[in-house]
Amino acid sequence: MVLIVRGFIFFYIPNLNKENIMNKLAKDFGNKIREIRKQQGISQEGLADLAELDRTYIGGIERGIRNPSLKNIAKIAKALRVQPRELFNF
Numbered sequence: 001m002v003l004i005v006r007g008f009i010f011f012y013i014p015n016l017n018k019e020n021i022m023n024k025l026a027k028d029f030g031n032k033i034r035e036i037r038k039q040q041g042i043s044q045e046g047l048a049d050l051a052e053l054d055r056t057y058i059g060g061i062e063r064g065i066r067n068p069s070l071k072n073i074a075k076i077a078k079a080l081r082v083q084p085r086e087l088f089n090f
Helices: 019-041 044-051 057-064 070-080 085-086
Strands: 003-004 008-009
Touching: 019 044, 019 057, 019 070, 019 085, 044 057, 044 070, 057 070, 070 085
Parallel strands: none
Antiparallel strands: 003 008
């Protein structure tokens, strides 16, 4: 569940420890990027080129094993032509 209060995003995931919560968020975030990328018909390599990031880095984010910085989240959102907040709508 996602709760937004005064512009802050709070995630509530019951019965999970801190490590599992972070893993779930990373996987959900990566899945959202993959979903938007595929809807737009962009390959991982194409997204990497548009975002000026490495293809393997994009793959790692989509698999939930990389934790991108805010700077890189902004680059990915710009490359996908979406607002960064849309990447967190999962």
